[in-house]
Amino acid sequence: MLAVLVGLFLALRPFSSLAVLLIAAVVGLVVAGGTQLVAAGRDGRHLRWVSGALYLAAAVVVLVWPGPTIRVLALVVGVALVVDGALDLWAGVRARGTARWNACLGGAASVLLGLVALAWPDVTLLVVGLVFGLKVVMLGARAIVAVTTGRPARAGARERARPGRWRLGGNAAVLLLAVVVAVVSVGLQRGAHRPDAFYTPPEAVPAEPGRLIRSEPFAADWVPDGVAAWRILYTTTRDDRTPAVASGLVLVPRSSVGAGAPPADVVTWAHGTTGVSPGCAPSVLESGLAAGAMFVADQVAAHGWAMVATDYVGLGTRGPHAYLVGDATARSVLDSIRAAHQLGGVALADRTVVWGHSQGGGAALWTGVLASSYAPELTLDGVAALAPAANLPELVHSLDGITGGELFAAYVAEGYTSTYPDVRFDDYVRPAARTLVREMAQRCLEDPGVLVSVLSTLVLDKPIWDGDPDRGALHDRLAQNVPSGPIDAPVLVGQGADDSLVLPAAQDAYVRARCDAGYAVDYRTYAGLNHVPLVEAGSPAMRDLFAWTGARFAGQPAADTC
The missing domain is CATH 3.40.50.1820 (Alpha/Beta hydrolase fold, catalytic domain)
Structure with missing residues (x-):
């Protein structure tokens, strides 16, 4: 149940601060690893031991990495998902019947989600939260099914027909969602405009x-x-x-x-x-x-x-x-x-x-x-x-009260902090919004990826600013312009x-x-x-x-x- 709750948090709240996302991701990695190790002790499958150790090692990497960034987190999570998915696929090749299909569908979904996390260079908050959250939910659901049915839910175990088919439908749904995420990500990236x-x-x-x-x-x-x-x-x-x-x-x-x-x-x-x-x-x-x-x-x-x-x-x-x-x-x-x-x-x-x-x-x-x-x-x-x-001072001051104003505020933060050394990004953008603001500033209004920026602004519970932006060096520079x-x-x-x-x-x-x-x-x-x-x-x-x-x-x- 803990795995399902952590996974849902990651999937539904991907725009939390980097610190919160890092903590949730580490908890998710530990929970995923623990779930796999507990299942390994129950059914004795060696690949479960490997998978569990992989997730725990990934959690350690995130914790000990000096100054972990969202891209580091995306890299670690992406590699973990790809490797774990490959282990699932290998187990599926060796299994039979419904167990084979369960392992292959789950493995394919994990590999696909991992590749999205590795290949998507921009919308990393959404990617890390959504793709890893889905994986953790899937692992938690497997564990719940295994406990409630009294049977292991991993490839290679004997399964009752009805629970096996139920899990098969769940894995198929996760794979379908992974395909949708991958297709959307490809569309967003291809739609990004670049000079020749x-x-x-x-x-x-x-x-x-x-x-x-x-x-x-x-x-x-x-x-x-x-x-x-x-x-x-x-x-x-x-x-x-x-x-x-x-x-x-x-x-x-x-x-x-x-x-x-x-x-x-x-x-x-x-x-x-x-x-x-x-x-x-x-x-x-x-x-x-x-x-x-x-x-x-x-x-x-x-x-x-x-x-x-x-x-x-x-x-x-x-x-x-x-x-x-x-x-x-x-x-x-x-x-x-x-x-x-x-x-x-x-x-x-x-x-x-x-x-x-x-x-x-x-x-x-x-x-x-x-x-x-x-x-x-x-x-x-x-x-x-x-x-x-x-x-300009009045314009920037009023952006908080405008629907979608955070996007223009992100452009102001990026433009002024990159132009004027005395206007420091960390002095004006609150810590919980810094990663999000950097990402929003990378997108053009005409890029399909700006939909992610719009979604981000809708779920933000506070302005991006750390206090009143119309103060200090930023105020002086706005007035100057x-x-x-x-x-x-x-x-x-x-x-x-x-x-x-x-x-x-x-x-x-x-x-x-x-x-x-x-x-x-x-x-x-x-x-x-x-x-x-x-x-x-x-x-x-x-x-x-x-x-x-x-x-x-x-x-x-x-x-x-x-």
């Missing part, structure tokens, strides 16, 4: 920011008709001004491609949150720019405008990705404009308007702040920020009144602060619109955005609602 060789920079990278390193034609189902597209690799800089490499996409109406073609006005797109690992770049993801909330690329092309869309440093290219770090993302945006103008045979006008949504909205505002000092040769005709992540400086170009801020992620009250406070500082802002709110619907095709905010952008290209004066 295009994103690998050459050994000699130019120090000058905004230099085009390479480009190649880009084709995808989502690229609008009548548009030529390229993906580009270009130079930019990190916060410490060391050279870096970023990637992006350039979409140009075919009417502006070729010798003598009229130049197209440029919309520069700063995308919303897609994740913080290299595979999360929109140019890598299957849905492309839509992954970062660009749903109107066809309308941009219909207006005859070109679009330059950076991936940011660390998405596509080597990280870290400075998530919600304004200066860093702004440099990626500005250098993408510089690089796009170096594409051969492409006619781009000097007129440029910056668009951004959510994370990209904050990046767009920062692009306006940074443009005159970082890229004085560029002229921005307008900056449009839709539901921008601008009031509020786009509060002057912007020479006209500024449009659009906000959904029903936004549940970037809260309207926080946006109101940000705009009010800009107005109080004497900066002009055209601030528009949209009743009934949440965070993503604000930028979907057909949204009144999009109609306003296209009209506002056309007016900027035409040199018309901009409104000021302050």
Whole structure:
């Protein structure tokens, strides 16, 4: 019964802290080993002695390993399951009748679960808890059956027909569940996005920011008709001004491609949150720019405008990705404009308007702040920020009360602790959530594996933060990344009144602060619109955005609602 209870805990509570999971796993290994040894003393089967000793040895390895990690636990559990399953299969080959099938089905399930634990490099908390929990439950159930029927339940023993068939059905069910776990794991891993060789920079990278390193034609189902597209690799800089490499996409109406073609006005797109690992770049993801909330690329092309869309440093290219770090993302945006103008045979006008949504909205505002000092040769005709992540201290403070907010909080924790040495991961993430946060930060919003992240957030009983995140070095860095400086170009801020992620009250406070500082802002709110619907095709905010952008290209004066 103890084995069943421990196994159920592991299977149903895999998102406990690493310490709790380690303790439960060690208890499970000891219980599994003890169950096997007791059964060996009852039926005298030598393979049971080997299996029991294996589980006890695995428990010792976990206990004595210095600083055991979840990957160590996955390795130990995976090896134990594979070896024990192989012993079961060997016993099944030597047995007869129902005993053979029981041993073979149970052994196959154990081997399959062990291979999943060894081969699954990402979702390790779920793997260790689920696959080992199922094994411990199976062993406990065997022991219970053996005690209640008065017969041994292992291969090679004589079995009454009815209990044997009952155990056969149980082993078949466990094997079926193991197959399901394996199939799901393969699907999740195959669905994870990874950059190809295009994103690998050459050994000699130019120090000058905004230099085009390479480009190649880009084709995808989502690229609008009548548009030529390229993906580009270009130079930019990190916060410490060391050279870096970023990637992006350039979409140009075919009417502006070729010798003598009229130049197209440029919309520069700063995308919303897609994740913080290299595979999360929109140019890598299957849905492309839509992954970062660009749903109107066809309308941009219909207006005859070109679009330059950076991936940011660390998405596509080597990280870290400075998530919600304004200066860093702004440099990626500005250098993408510089690089796009170096594409051969492409006619781009000097007129440029910056668009951004959510994370990209904050990046767009920062692009306006940074443009005159970082890229004085560029002229921005307008900056449009839709539901921008601008009031960062308030945004991070409110994530605990938002469904799924823990996922974005994990991105913040990863982005800020990898960017700023004074923001320490262990100072802000509670011990019970640290392993889980690291794992969530590895997944893109478009990866199938993000379902595990969503499941994780639903079963968490506390926030990921160790106390209030809006304090100390993190507070100072968040405040530092509020786009509060002057912007020479006209500024449009659009906000959904029903936004549940970037809260309207926080946006109101940000705009009010800009107005109080004497900066002009055209601030528009949209009743009934949440965070993503604000930028979907057909949204009144999009109609306003296209009209506002056309007016900027035409040199018309901009409104000021302050």
